[in-house]
Amino acid sequence: MTSARIFAVGGLMSYRALFYWLTPMIYIPSLVVAPIFQILLMAYIGRSAGLASDEFYVVGNAIQYAAVPCLFAMMQLVGGEKFQNTLSAILVSPAPRLPLFFGRAVPVVLNGAFVAAFSLAMGSLILGVEIPAESIPALALVILVAAFSCTGLGLINAALALRIRESAVLSNVFFGFLLIFTGANVPLSDLPGWMRTISDYIPFTHAIEAARDLVDGASASSVLDLVGVELVIGGAYLVVGYALLRFFENQGRRHATLERT
Amino acid sequence: MTALRLLYTGWLFQFKQMSRSSFDSFLAILWPLFFATVAFFMFQQGGDPDALIYAGLGAAVMGIWTATSVAAGSALQRERWHGTLELLVAAPTHFSLVLLPIGLATSTIGIYCMATTLLWGRVVFGIELQFEDPILFALAVPATLLSIGALGFLIAVAFARFRYAWAIGSMTEYPIWLICGFLVPLTLLPDWVRPISWLLAPTWGMDAIRQSSTGVGSPVDDIAMCLLLGTAYVLIGVLGTNAVLRAARAKASLSLT
Numbered sequence: 001m002t003s004a005r006i007f008a009v010g011g012l013m014s015y016r017a018l019f020y021w022l023t024p025m026i027y028i029p030s031l032v033v034a035p036i037f038q039i040l041l042m043a044y045i046g047r048s049a050g051l052a053s054d055e056f057y058v059v060g061n062a063i064q065y066a067a068v069p070c071l072f073a074m075m076q077l078v079g080g081e082k083f084q085n086t087l088s089a090i091l092v093s094p095a096p097r098l099p100l101f102f103g104r105a106v107p108v109v110l111n112g113a114f115v116a117a118f119s120l121a122m123g124s125l126i127l128g129v130e131i132p133a134e135s136i137p138a139l140a141l142v143i144l145v146a147a148f149s150c151t152g153l154g155l156i157n158a159a160l161a162l163r164i165r166e167s168a169v170l171s172n173v174f175f176g177f178l179l180i181f182t183g184a185n186v187p188l189s190d191l192p193g194w195m196r197t198i199s200d201y202i203p204f205t206h207a208i209e210a211a212r213d214l215v216d217g218a219s220a221s222s223v224l225d226l227v228g229v230e231l232v233i234g235g236a237y238l239v240v241g242y243a244l245l246r247f248f249e250n251q252g253r254r255h256a257t258l259e260r261t
Numbered sequence: 262m263t264a265l266r267l268l269y270t271g272w273l274f275q276f277k278q279m280s281r282s283s284f285d286s287f288l289a290i291l292w293p294l295f296f297a298t299v300a301f302f303m304f305q306q307g308g309d310p311d312a313l314i315y316a317g318l319g320a321a322v323m324g325i326w327t328a329t330s331v332a333a334g335s336a337l338q339r340e341r342w343h344g345t346l347e348l349l350v351a352a353p354t355h356f357s358l359v360l361l362p363i364g365l366a367t368s369t370i371g372i373y374c375m376a377t378t379l380l381w382g383r384v385v386f387g388i389e390l391q392f393e394d395p396i397l398f399a400l401a402v403p404a405t406l407l408s409i410g411a412l413g414f415l416i417a418v419a420f421a422r423f424r425y426a427w428a429i430g431s432m433t434e435y436p437i438w439l440i441c442g443f444l445v446p447l448t449l450l451p452d453w454v455r456p457i458s459w460l461l462a463p464t465w466g467m468d469a470i471r472q473s474s475t476g477v478g479s480p481v482d483d484i485a486m487c488l489l490l491g492t493a494y495v496l497i498g499v500l501g502t503n504a505v506l507r508a509a510r511a512k513a514s515l516s517l518t
Contacts, residue, residue, distance in 0.1 A: 025425040029432035037435035044445040045300055049307035169288045176295030186302040 011103025155241025324374020334430020393476025405466025
């Protein structure tokens, strides 16, 4: 019961306390307006280059932008404890680590999915991209899985935030790599072979492909394999992230570097 | 003379300080490179070599705005954190002489971004830029830097009493890239966007840099327009500074605590 409370109540409280972007003064410019302009920018570059349709960029960038809430929120939810001087108190507590850290990830996944879904809806409205009504439930599931997958990468980012000072820079670097490698803007077939290989093992690649298929009218069952791979990738990143968190926690105790900010 | 010395010292101090911040320098260089790489891939696949050169120059200038937008937006908040804002406002020199060098220093960081993006385009994507008129190119680049710095100053003033001004600065990044024609010709945008573009100095600076590089058209008018708009931003910014400080003093809200 204690673990369940730490997971649900603790996770939500930490999210509200530490993810300071929730204030509308940051949330609206960063997570509502900016993704719409990223979609417009890429769609117009696409028109100028004559490479792909607006639909390609709307779907790709809407899902890829979920990286911002997922990466930054996870980083703030763990790294932020250092700046609040609460990290030591949490890590000396007997609270089980699994619900402690994974509970914080749940609101992050939901918010990431909301940002992607809203961007997709607005981008489609502005650029006149039609999304078949029957695809919407499956599309919602794909977006949720994409946010879950990136939150796994976010947990790795959060673990690194225990060790390094410039975690905001690192979050932006992860975002930039996802922008290039996931096929959000450049068809995977046009990327060099080594980049395609990397793209197979990072969040979003399969979710973006599945979402594009669904918007093109494919059935939900036909994208199940892509969604499955995305889920496995997200799970793998979560496991690695958790292992890194424990490792850096241990290192922090040994070298007295937990509160290095 | 005192004002010029203050501008120079302030610019040098801010430039050195930002050069040592990984967020303001390293990320400011890397961030537009990600977008430049995506754009290069897209134009490369499009198969038009002229479009690739167009993108190469545009992506190089994108970085100047990136370096300016967030840093200028958060300039006052940074002074608040350092506990120096009240001292600077109370100093006998006009506060705009403190703020303007911050805007100019942020855009100067953009030179790193520009050089890195040009080099990246040349080495990785084989984009060979020609500088048909090197003298005018050498005039167009500083004119663009100065006017973007002035726009950064205007943003810093406009959001002086806004705690999260960095978020507004960051939000302006994509729109300015788009409507100033860095990567997309203005003719592709809706007609109603064009008057907005004309009011933005980076539009003219970008045009001037392109024309001096490709030798198509004369960039002199664009350089003049760029400098004219930059001067207008500074004048509006100075008047805005007076209004903002008067209001902040009257309401005792300078520190936003």
